[in-house]
Amino acid sequence: MKLTTVLLVFGVVLSVCQAQSDTGGEETGGEEEHVELFTTPTAKMAAATSDFGYNLFRALASREAATNIFLAPISVSAALTQLSMGGSERAEQQLFRALRYHTLQDPQLHTTLKNLLASVRTPGKGLSTAARIYLARRLRLKQDFFGLVEQQYGIRPKALQGGTKDVKEINDWVTQETGGKVQRLLTKALSRNAGVNAVSAAYFKGKWVTRFGQNGVMENFQVDGGVPVRVSMMKQDNYPVKMGADSDLSCTIAQIQMQDDISMFIFLPDEVTANMTLLEESLTAEFVQDLSMTLLPTQVSLSLPTLRLSYSSDLLPLLSDLGLSEWLDNPDLEKISAQAAKLVSLNHKVVMETAPEGNQYPSATSAASHLSYTVDRPFLYLIRDEASGALLFIGRVVNPKDLRI
Numbered sequence: 001m002k003l004t005t006v007l008l009v010f011g012v013v014l015s016v017c018q019a020q021s022d023t024g025g026e027e028t029g030g031e032e033e034h035v036e037l038f039t040t041p042t043a044k045m046a047a048a049t050s051d052f053g054y055n056l057f058r059a060l061a062s063r064e065a066a067t068n069i070f071l072a073p074i075s076v077s078a079a080l081t082q083l084s085m086g087g088s089e090r091a092e093q094q095l096f097r098a099l100r101y102h103t104l105q106d107p108q109l110h111t112t113l114k115n116l117l118a119s120v121r122t123p124g125k126g127l128s129t130a131a132r133i134y135l136a137r138r139l140r141l142k143q144d145f146f147g148l149v150e151q152q153y154g155i156r157p158k159a160l161q162g163g164t165k166d167v168k169e170i171n172d173w174v175t176q177e178t179g180g181k182v183q184r185l186l187t188k189a190l191s192r193n194a195g196v197n198a199v200s201a202a203y204f205k206g207k208w209v210t211r212f213g214q215n216g217v218m219e220n221f222q223v224d225g226g227v228p229v230r231v232s233m234m235k236q237d238n239y240p241v242k243m244g245a246d247s248d249l250s251c252t253i254a255q256i257q258m259q260d261d262i263s264m265f266i267f268l269p270d271e272v273t274a275n276m277t278l279l280e281e282s283l284t285a286e287f288v289q290d291l292s293m294t295l296l297p298t299q300v301s302l303s304l305p306t307l308r309l310s311y312s313s314d315l316l317p318l319l320s321d322l323g324l325s326e327w328l329d330n331p332d333l334e335k336i337s338a339q340a341a342k343l344v345s346l347n348h349k350v351v352m353e354t355a356p357e358g359n360q361y362p363s364a365t366s367a368a369s370h371l372s373y374t375v376d377r378p379f380l381y382l383i384r385d386e387a388s389g390a391l392l393f394i395g396r397v398v399n400p401k402d403l404r405i
Contacts, residue, residue, distance in 0.1 A: 037289050038389070041104075042119070045112045046390035047285035048100035049077045052322075053391045054283040055100075059321035060313070061396060066224070066274035068402055070311040070395035072202030072350045074120065078131035079198040081113055082153060083343065086133075086145045086336035094327040098319065110152045117153075120385045120392060124260035126206035127392055130177035133157040134170065134190075134197040139337035148335075160197070164189055170199060174349070178203040185312065185349045195341045196333065204352045204383060204393050206258040211358030212236040215306065221400055222377040224274040229401040232306040233376075234354070238362045238369050239302035242295035249279050254373050255295050256302075259359060261387045265291065266304075267380040274378050274398040288382070289389055299363070301372040304354075309395070309403040312349035319346070351405060352393060 038047045053073025060069050077099055084095040096102050106112055121127055133149065135141055137159045150156040158173075160166045167186045174185045181203035190197060212234040220228040242255040250270045257263050265288065267279055319328060333341045383393035397403070 037286055041106050041108070041112045042116055042388055044104050044106065045109075045116050046385070046388040047289075048104055049074050049113075049116070050285040050288070050389065050391035051100045052077055052098065053394060054285070055098075055322055056315070056318060057283070057394050058280050059318040060315070061276075061280050062321070063318070066398055068309070068311070068395070068397055068399060070309060070350050070352065070393070071348070072127075072129065072200070072204070072393050073391055074117070075129040075131050075200040075202045076315065076346070076348055078113070078117060078129065078153070079133065079200040079346070081110070082131065082133050082149050082155065082157070083196065083198055083333075085110075085148055085152070086333045088332040088334050091327060091332040091334075094324065098322040098324050098327075114153055116388060116390060119388060120390055122260070124207075125262050125385065125392075126204055126258075126260075128178045128181065128203045130174045130182070130199070130201045131155065132173065132199055134166070134199065135159050135336065135341075136195050137161075139195065139339050139341050141337055142335060145336050160190065166190055174199065174201045177201070178351075181205075182349055182351050185347055191344065196331075196336070196343045197345045197347070198343060199347050201349045202393070203350070205355070206260075206262050206264075206383065208356075208358035209257040209259055210236070210240055210360055210362055212239075212302075212304075212356035213362070215356035217303075219303065219376060221305065222272040223399050224272055224378060226399075229399060231400040233303050234306055234356045235301075235303045236362055237301045238299045238365050240297065240299055240362070241302065241373065242292075242297050243300065243371075243373070244291070244295045249282060251279060252373070253291060253295060254300075254302075255292065256304075258383075261385065262392070263292075263384055263386055265382050265384065266375060268373070268375055269378065272377045276378070276380055276396060279380055280396075283382075283394075285389060285391070288384065288391075292384075292386065298371060299369045301369050301374075303372075303374040303376065305375060305397070305400045306356075307352060307354045307397070307400070307403065308405040309353075310349070310351045310405045311395075312347070314345050315348050316343065316346040319343075350393070352395075353405070 038044045084092050182201045214235040217233045218230050219233045221231045245252045254266045378398040380396050
């Protein structure tokens with residue numbers, strides 16, 4: 001019996017409408033009272049960085065169809081926000097619109113972002129990030145920009161020396177900032193004519209609230225149009241989750257609690273398919289916040305692939321998909337240099353691991369749960385900070401066997 005049918009019997013069914021990527025959804029009933037979900041500056045900033053992340057993920061997903069892809073959007077937001085401090089007022093407005101800051105009306109925007117970054121990087125949450133701007137010396141750089149960014153974010157932009165020395169310096173800095181977990185962000189030298197380079201990286205290894213009793217169990221993972229592959233799974237009966245089904249998106253959704261107010265959302269299509277466009281298009285900060293309040297608690301026999309992954313990409317081409325084509329041609333970075341300067345790379349790398357450990361055992365019961373949730377086909381997931389609502393990590397897994405760390 002399909003899980004969706006079982007959920008219907010248990011009354012755990014969601015009816016959620018596809019949200020609009022720019023507005024976070026439209027009200028459907030003229031009489032329905034609108035509820036403001038994000039009321040504090042931090043919550044609004046978290047929603048903005050999340051919506052930027054969902055937009056960036058959609059842009060990457062459309063260009064990298066039917067492949068494994070992963071992002072840590074909040075680190076990309078941090079890098080581009082640092083860069084915005086070097087632009088003219090018009091250039092800043094263009095970047096802020098892509099970053100979704102134009103809706104915030106926050107006069108202390110940089111302080112709010114700084115505080116959000118600090119809160120999601122507290123040690124127990126398992127996230128470490130790195131974001132920095134690197135600049136070509138030939139630009140005759142304005143030192144005020146260096147001090148401005150350092151004062152606000154504690155990270156001083158760096159002038160490039162040229163050649164392989166830059167690669168080592170950038171890689172060493174990223175490795176240091178991520179506790180040795182993200183290595184070799186750059187694999188080749190930057191162009192000697194390079195203007196402005198932004199780097200962002202993140203490592204995540206969260207800890208479950210409830211541990212898994214079995215790990216390394218090899219099972220079949222169904223691949224769209226291909227032969228099933230054998231992958232390592234974590235398994236546990238009577239595992240507490242929040243769950244629901246979305247008939248419009250043809251998927252079941254599980255929210256699994258991690259320590260320090262972090263959770264993982266898993267979107268599992270009803271059928272074996274690598275085409276998740278409809279699901280990807282539905283993702284907004286408001287949509288996911290609604291899910292967190294609507295999914296219902298239950299216990300399931302849970303089987304989840306053991307994830308160990310590394311993913312890297314130059315995200316620069318994606319910015320044109322976010323409405324920044326004009327900005328890319330003329331970013332007007334007048335506070336960085338009087339000379340014309342352009343962003344020439346936006347290198348991003350993420351590393352993530354999951355492990356079966358947790359700080360508590362599942363509830364003892366004489367019988368296993370009647371519900372099962374087996375993630376044995378292509379799925380989409382995201383890691384979210386529940387305290388702020390910030391999207392920390394998002395990924396699409398179509399073939400776990402292709403994942404490498």
